[in-house]
Amino acid sequence: xxxxxxxxxxxxxxxxxxxxxxxxxxxxxxxxxxxxxxxxxxxxxxxxxxxxxxxxxxxxxxxxxxxxxxxxxxxxxxxxxxxxxxxxxxxxxxxxxxxxxxxxxxxxxxxxxxxxxxxxxxxxxxxxxxxxxxxxxxxxxxxxxxxxxxxxxxxxxxxxxxxxxxxxxxxxxxxxxxxxxxxxxxxxxxxxxxxxxxxxxxxxxxxxxxxxxxxxxxxxxxxxxxxxxxxxxxxxxxxxxxxxxxxxxxxxxxxxxxxxxxxxxxxxxxxxxxxxxxxxxxxxxxxxxxxxxxxxxxxxxxxxxxxxxxxxxxxxxxxxxxxxxxxxxxxxxxxxxxxxxxxxxxxxxxxxxxxxxxxxxxxxxxxxxxxxxxxxxxxxxxxxxxxxxxxxxxxxxxxxxxxxxxxxxxxxxxxxxxxxxxxxxxxxxxxxxxxxxxxxxxxxxxxxxxxxxxxxxxxxxxxxxxxxxxxxxxxxxxxxxxxxxxxxxxxxxx
Amino acid sequence: xxxxxxxxxxxxxxxxxxxxxxxxxxxxxxxxxxxxxxxxxxxxxxxxxxxxxxxxxxxxxxxxxxxxxxxxxxxxxxxxxxxxxxxxxxxxxxxxxxxxxxxxxxxxxxxxxxxxxxxxxxxxxxxxxxxxxxxxxxxxxxxxxxxxxxxxxxxxxxxxxxxxxxxxxxxxxxxxxxxxxxxxxxxxxxxxxxxxxxxxx
Numbered sequence: 001x002x003x004x005x006x007x008x009x010x011x012x013x014x015x016x017x018x019x020x021x022x023x024x025x026x027x028x029x030x031x032x033x034x035x036x037x038x039x040x041x042x043x044x045x046x047x048x049x050x051x052x053x054x055x056x057x058x059x060x061x062x063x064x065x066x067x068x069x070x071x072x073x074x075x076x077x078x079x080x081x082x083x084x085x086x087x088x089x090x091x092x093x094x095x096x097x098x099x100x101x102x103x104x105x106x107x108x109x110x111x112x113x114x115x116x117x118x119x120x121x122x123x124x125x126x127x128x129x130x131x132x133x134x135x136x137x138x139x140x141x142x143x144x145x146x147x148x149x150x151x152x153x154x155x156x157x158x159x160x161x162x163x164x165x166x167x168x169x170x171x172x173x174x175x176x177x178x179x180x181x182x183x184x185x186x187x188x189x190x191x192x193x194x195x196x197x198x199x200x201x202x203x204x205x206x207x208x209x210x211x212x213x214x215x216x217x218x219x220x221x222x223x224x225x226x227x228x229x230x231x232x233x234x235x236x237x238x239x240x241x242x243x244x245x246x247x248x249x250x251x252x253x254x255x256x257x258x259x260x261x262x263x264x265x266x267x268x269x270x271x272x273x274x275x276x277x278x279x280x281x282x283x284x285x286x287x288x289x290x291x292x293x294x295x296x297x298x299x300x301x302x303x304x305x306x307x308x309x310x311x312x313x314x315x316x317x318x319x320x321x322x323x324x325x326x327x328x329x330x331x332x333x334x335x336x337x338x339x340x341x342x343x344x345x346x347x348x349x350x351x352x353x354x355x356x357x358x359x360x361x362x363x364x365x366x367x368x369x370x371x372x373x374x375x376x377x378x379x380x381x382x383x384x385x386x387x388x389x390x391x392x393x394x395x396x397x398x399x400x401x402x403x404x405x406x407x408x409x410x411x412x413x414x415x416x417x418x419x420x421x422x423x424x425x426x427x428x429x430x431x432x433x434x435x436x437x438x439x440x441x442x443x444x445x446x447x448x449x450x451x452x453x454x455x456x457x458x459x460x461x462x463x464x465x466x467x468x469x470x471x472x473x474x475x476x477x478x479x480x481x482x483x484x485x486x487x488x489x490x491x492x493x494x
Numbered sequence: 495x496x497x498x499x500x501x502x503x504x505x506x507x508x509x510x511x512x513x514x515x516x517x518x519x520x521x522x523x524x525x526x527x528x529x530x531x532x533x534x535x536x537x538x539x540x541x542x543x544x545x546x547x548x549x550x551x552x553x554x555x556x557x558x559x560x561x562x563x564x565x566x567x568x569x570x571x572x573x574x575x576x577x578x579x580x581x582x583x584x585x586x587x588x589x590x591x592x593x594x595x596x597x598x599x600x601x602x603x604x605x606x607x608x609x610x611x612x613x614x615x616x617x618x619x620x621x622x623x624x625x626x627x628x629x630x631x632x633x634x635x636x637x638x639x640x641x642x643x644x645x646x647x648x649x650x651x652x653x654x655x656x657x658x659x660x661x662x663x664x665x666x667x668x669x670x671x672x673x674x675x676x677x678x679x680x681x682x683x684x685x686x687x688x689x690x691x692x693x694x695x
Contacts, residue, residue, distance in 0.1 A: 035676065035679050035680055035683045036676045036679040038658065038672075040656075040657060040658025040659075040661060040662075041656060041657065041658045042658050044673060044676055044679070044680075046680070046683050046684075046687075048694065055524050055525070055577075056576065056577065056578070058526075058527035058528075059527070059528065059529045059578075062527070062528075062529075067670070069670070072680075083524075084525060099525070101525035101526070102525050104525075104527060105525050105526075105527060108527050142694070150576060150578075151575075151576055152574065152575050152576040152600060165600075166576035166600050167576060167600065167603075168576055168577075168578035168581075168600060168603060168604035168607060169578040170578060170604065170607035170608065170669070171603065171604075171607065173670065174669055174670050174673065177670050177673075177674070178670060178673045178674060178676075178680065179680065179684075180673060180676075180680060182669055182673065184656070216512055216570060216573055217512070217569060217570035217573065217596055217598070220570070220596060220598065220599060221599070250570065250573065250598060250599070252599050273693040273694075277692070277693035278693075280691075280692070280693055281691075281693050281694070284691060316512050337509065337510075337511055337568060337569075338511070340509075340510075341510065341511055341512070344510070439516075439521050439575075440521055441521045441522075441524060441525065448544065458514075458516070458574060458575075460514045460516045460517065460574060461516070461517060461539065462516060462517070462520055462539050463516050463521075466520070466539060466544070467544070
């Protein structure tokens, strides 16, 4: 079954005409989920999907037990084990996890989901993987929904036109108990991406360029809708990468209005509606878009044709530089605080102002994370690996390069396409799924002063291991860095 | 939840911007299944060197700032990961109030869930408070009811806070209990959804 008229996704304005025109996509999702408004200015929003994992939930379940509260809608809750699982030997099961604390946390999740009747994909299950890969892949993530998870990168699901954001553990407990969340409405911001990208540039570069422009606090208090021809041209995987990184710009959530690509991705997924229900659902989903006369509190436009393959040089995702550029000098920053921050970042990163960023030698490469571990990401990285093999090249001596697929199903699909063989032949490690070295809660982490080309989302001090030096970039750029042994321009391999 | 009304105590200056939650509480402390005892991991990489010895230069290791109850911090405090372990660690360490020009959204929410007060001030006010915290006397007084911070010199900075959040902190209200009072509204919403969106409900 294929989505019908693929080229003619017609949005349905009828639900909001005429009295309620002028609404943004965010306004519409918000309005559709309002349960009650408290006089104190808080709204109670219904939550359609609650994703949970082992790290941010144990204390929430303890709270429920202490207060004798049940989980209101276990059927709208889905659990995975992703943050601290090892990326090898998963078939041996949780009891074989060496790290005693991680093992206890995983066992605790297993007990909690059983006691409260929640669907769970345990470690080793082919459906398990990074929570933000699993939700979309299972078709649990759908347009117009509200989705929360005790993880800041929940913004990923906004790629489907769902209002999705991270919450703390107290809020996890609140959602488990009530299937709602107390919220204050954010401001509407829209970023229009126009123009055509040069070869080698994609969603990761768009996101880094945007954060570089607005700063890590630039979106604070806002929900960002991504729009424009360059967004329409992005694949669902690309949109997920962009929405994923929205939180690094400080915004609560990122959104892309659903279109034919959204439908094509969803159709046939295990939890997607089928048959007549699909038609009903599509009719509903088509009501989610920003009206032509919607007013945004803030709006900006980015011409993607001006974006080069981009990497980070410092310890904040806003510290970006074009791959053919140089490490900036602290004096180039406006304020004294920023200058001090840049000096500290250069010292931590072991870089010198003015040096070419491509001179930075890497010892580690990490291709994975909820930002970039989907099939398209792995295809892009494997194309560079294949090109290297064609040129008689492999992962550079002294470099350890890991590829960690986002889920068991991504791993299976990649293996069916033979991507694993390309990676292995080129000298990459092909691992089992999980969050892995993005945050280093499992055994995959950097040692002090190790430099890593990483497709993840945070280059904070110590994020990938104490003293570790992270450079964020796209999967293709990370693969190029693995081959060259230093940060490299992917265009050399195109 | 514990109430927050007034707080008097030492304020420690931490002028760096973009202090993220990975800095506040590093990953190795997230494997706990408890809320308590996280103070030992607070600012771990700032407080301790690779051998686990205290770094004397870090503000919270300095004798003058021992027992700090308040942090005066740079822009965009608490950005990054949603980990509620960050406010849990601050609280366990004894810090119940953080003052900055801006906070990351999730961290800000998480503070209110735990009886911690995040105070937003202007850049000029932060400069003033930071200067005083670096001075000879670091004892500040925070009054949530009056929405003021009194610096050691006697200078008073007023701050804005959402009335609903303020009331909850002062009364120590339980958000889940309050929401469950809306159970009928939630039932009604679900019933409507079952009719409107049968495929989803």
